[in-house]
Amino acid sequence: MRLQVNQAQCMGCRICEIVCGASHTAFNPAKSKVKIVERVYEHPHVFVCNQCASPECVEACPTEALYKTDTMVAFDQERCTFCLSCVDACPYDALFVYGDHLLKCDLCNGNPQCVKYCPKGVFKLVDGFYTGGD
Amino acid sequence: MYGYAGKVLYVDLKREKSRTVPVTEDFARKYLGGNGFGARILYDTVKKGTDPSSPENVIIYAAGPASGTLWHGAGRTHVITKSPMTGGFIDSSVGKDFAAELKYAGYDALVVTQRAEHPVYIKIVNDTVDIVPAGDLWGMSAIEAQIHVREERGEEYSCMAIGMGGENQVRYACTISDTRAAGRGGTGAVMGSKNLKLVAVTGTKDVEIPDMDTFMEFYDELIPLYKKNLKSLTQYGTPILVNIINLMGGLGTRNWQNETFENAENISGEVYKEKYFKWHTACFACPVGCGKVFACERGTSEGPEYETLYSLGSCCSIDDPEVIIEADRLCDEYSIDTISMGVSTAFLMECCEKGLISDPQLKFGDGEALIEAIHKTARREDYGTLLAEGTMRMAQKIGRGSEKFAIHVKGLEVAGHSPRALKSMSVGYATATRGGSHHDSRPTYEYGVEDKRTLEDKAQIAVDSSNWTAFGDSLVVCHLMEKAVGMFLCENHVKMLNLVTGWDWTLKEVTKVSERIYNLERCFNVREGFSRKDDILPWRIMHEEIPEGGSQGCRAAPEELETLLDQYYQLRGWDRNGIPTAEKLTELGLEGCIKDIR
Numbered sequence: 001m002r003l004q005v006n007q008a009q010c011m012g013c014r015i016c017e018i019v020c021g022a023s024h025t026a027f028n029p030a031k032s033k034v035k036i037v038e039r040v041y042e043h044p045h046v047f048v049c050n051q052c053a054s055p056e057c058v059e060a061c062p063t064e065a066l067y068k069t070d071t072m073v074a075f076d077q078e079r080c081t082f083c084l085s086c087v088d089a090c091p092y093d094a095l096f097v098y099g100d101h102l103l104k105c106d107l108c109n110g111n112p113q114c115v116k117y118c119p120k121g122v123f124k125l126v127d128g129f130y131t132g133g134d
Numbered sequence: 135m136y137g138y139a140g141k142v143l144y145v146d147l148k149r150e151k152s153r154t155v156p157v158t159e160d161f162a163r164k165y166l167g168g169n170g171f172g173a174r175i176l177y178d179t180v181k182k183g184t185d186p187s188s189p190e191n192v193i194i195y196a197a198g199p200a201s202g203t204l205w206h207g208a209g210r211t212h213v214i215t216k217s218p219m220t221g222g223f224i225d226s227s228v229g230k231d232f233a234a235e236l237k238y239a240g241y242d243a244l245v246v247t248q249r250a251e252h253p254v255y256i257k258i259v260n261d262t263v264d265i266v267p268a269g270d271l272w273g274m275s276a277i278e279a280q281i282h283v284r285e286e287r288g289e290e291y292s293c294m295a296i297g298m299g300g301e302n303q304v305r306y307a308c309t310i311s312d313t314r315a316a317g318r319g320g321t322g323a324v325m326g327s328k329n330l331k332l333v334a335v336t337g338t339k340d341v342e343i344p345d346m347d348t349f350m351e352f353y354d355e356l357i358p359l360y361k362k363n364l365k366s367l368t369q370y371g372t373p374i375l376v377n378i379i380n381l382m383g384g385l386g387t388r389n390w391q392n393e394t395f396e397n398a399e400n401i402s403g404e405v406y407k408e409k410y411f412k413w414h415t416a417c418f419a420c421p422v423g424c425g426k427v428f429a430c431e432r433g434t435s436e437g438p439e440y441e442t443l444y445s446l447g448s449c450c451s452i453d454d455p456e457v458i459i460e461a462d463r464l465c466d467e468y469s470i471d472t473i474s475m476g477v478s479t480a481f482l483m484e485c486c487e488k489g490l491i492s493d494p495q496l497k498f499g500d501g502e503a504l505i506e507a508i509h510k511t512a513r514r515e516d517y518g519t520l521l522a523e524g525t526m527r528m529a530q531k532i533g534r535g536s537e538k539f540a541i542h543v544k545g546l547e548v549a550g551h552s553p554r555a556l557k558s559m560s561v562g563y564a565t566a567t568r569g570g571s572h573h574d575s576r577p578t579y580e581y582g583v584e585d586k587r588t589l590e591d592k593a594q595i596a597v598d599s600s601n602w603t604a605f606g607d608s609l610v611v612c613h614l615m616e617k618a619v620g621m622f623l624c625e626n627h628v629k630m631l632n633l634v635t636g637w638d639w640t641l642k643e644v645t646k647v648s649e650r651i652y653n654l655e656r657c658f659n660v661r662e663g664f665s666r667k668d669d670i671l672p673w674r675i676m677h678e679e680i681p682e683g684g685s686q687g688c689r690a691a692p693e694e695l696e697t698l699l700d701q702y703y704q705l706r707g708w709d710r711n712g713i714p715t716a717e718k719l720t721e722l723g724l725e726g727c728i729k730d731i732r
Binding site (some may be wrong): 011012013014018019023025028029030037038039040046099102120 | 203234280339345419
């Protein structure tokens with residue numbers, strides 16, 4: 001499973017960041033696993049894990065904190081030594097850091113909040129790994 | 135305290151020091167946030183008679199309890215200061231995400247005091263506050279300066295910036311955030327007077343609310359209302375209003391000599407969408423996305439918005455949509471309010487038309503002349519020095535009857551909603567603490583009323599509408615949400631506040647806090663010498679009838695305005711001179727103001 005992102009539809013409202021970074025009692029987009037970057041007079045761009053078929057982050061991870069399952073690229077916080085090799089390795093700049101935590105999209109256990117709340121339908125949950133081409 | 139960061143940050147530019155002051159629950163409950171916090175802080179820190187351009191003026195950037203949350207329209211920031219245009223209270227609102235980042239950094243408001251010796255910018259990253267030399271940024275456009283600061287540090291700062299208009303203290307210079315503007319009243323000129331080029335903020339802290347599940351439940355309930363009621367804003371943005379208002383006969387044209395623009399279609403939202411649209415933009419947390427990026431050979435701009443199409447378009451009789459795209463972009467880069475720029479230019483165009491001045495030769499409909507006027511104004515070159523002072527001061531200088539067609543209220547040029555065709559707006563503009571602003575009393579309700587010509591209920595509409603805006607500006611949510619959530623204070627607003635603060639307020643308490651905030655603004659102005667004599671409309675608006683179109687024959691006759699003022703003051707609990715009574719102020723817990731205004 002992965003998020004298919006329609007970049008052209010994004011209008012930079014950051015609702016995906018807000019719902020992704022929210023906890024039971026707080027809002028905080030700095031904890032979001034999806035990021036919107038918007039430069040002045042440039043179209044906003046969405047950064048989020050693609051769940052790659054051949055994930056370079058997994059290859060770079062020395063402790064197998066990042067690993068492939070049958071359906072996605074998973075992350076085990078317990079095994080992470082916070083070396084950030086994965087952040088450097090990701091060709092899509094889709095891994096983030098908050099404090100001493102790595103932030104990686106976990107697809108919200110199959111019910112991604114960004115898919116639910118994006119007002120422009122930028123995100124779509126689809127089967128399979130990312131093999132390029134979206 | 136849920137919904138609040140709990141601190142106000144003060145930055146003293148002279149001593150290059152910062153400190154924080156806790157926000158107490160009592161203060162929060164009395165003034166809410168945003169506009170309310172700004173009104174109280176301004177009232178307490180800026181003494182009567184202070185020159186707005188002096189170091190003793192302060193400038194406040196304020197968030198509210200909704201800022202940083204998911205509430206629709208929570209992406210606005212309020213900039214509050216003593217206005218160089220009116221000499222009174224000004225609170226100008228701007229979209230994007232500055233207020234959210236300010237909250238995430240841990241502050242409900244930023245208060246900048248004094249003047250820096252040399253150009254500086256303020257950089258805030260959570261608890262770290264730096265005052266940084268900005269000599270290299272001075273002279274850059276408001277856009278370029280933001281890009282420069284972001285790239286320098288590689289962080290996603292949200293910024294408030296000025297361009298050359300602010301640096302040169304064009305009286306109506308605005309503050310630019312991203313490509314949006316806190317347009318009205320000269321907040322950018324105050325930044326310029328403080329040698330403050332820019333404020334950059336980013337934060338990583340939580341904004342806490344009592345319970346996410348109940349918050350989201352109500353959020354989900356409201357979503358269909360936005361989809362249903364704000365569709366045209368999503369599709370076309372505010373330019374959709376051009377054809378609608380023109381058809382109603384309320385589109386200020388040729389400095390309000392007319393209110394129907396024969397070439398309105400050329401600058402309509404439909405034409406912009408079809409020919410120049412590039413992509414939609416949205417402020418923080420906004421599902422509507424009324425922002426539109428338009429591009430043509432003359433350049434790219436976010437906008438023009440409706441107000442700009444009126445001021446730089448119909449008011450100057452300019453029907454070239456590409457000229458307006460360029461003019462809009464220039465105003466953003468220079469940080470100049472498009473409404474005041476356009477109406478001031480239109481005033482000067484009429485002075486030329488009537489032969490009151492021979493230099494410069496500005497003609498209605500001359501787009502290139504408008505572009506030149508913007509450059510000259512921002513640089514205060516040549517006749518730009520005159521234009522940079524705004525309509526009221528130009529009329530005082532030119533004289534010879536020109537004051538009769540100087541379209542301002544209290545020194546602030548009137549926005550694009552007709553005070554002749556909309557009776558609630560006539561009294562709304564006249565009493566507005568900001569002057570000729572469409573954000574004290576809103577025109578939205580009356581656009582939907584069939585019989586606009588009677589006076590019945592119009593004062594009440596203005597009072598109720600300005601109570602809603604005082605609340606909306608303090609919770610800090612966007613006024614454009616009113617068609618979905620409510621054009622007057624209602625249970626939806628109460629719920630929005632309670633769900634972020636955990637309070638159990640009723641509509642009565644929400645109304646009272648809105649009244650308190652609006653009365654405090656009024657007291658600020660009364661302390662400066664404002665009274666009924668200043669609650670007046672431009673001579674043309676009161677004495678000349680709309681000559682054509684859907685609102686033909688309408689005017690805000692002086693006796694009509696007097697009637698509406700009497701009604702308005704009575705509803706507000708003000709005396710016949712427009713001064714809040716001691717009884718009213720006591721009822722609102724503003725006893726401290728009584729001695730200041732008597």
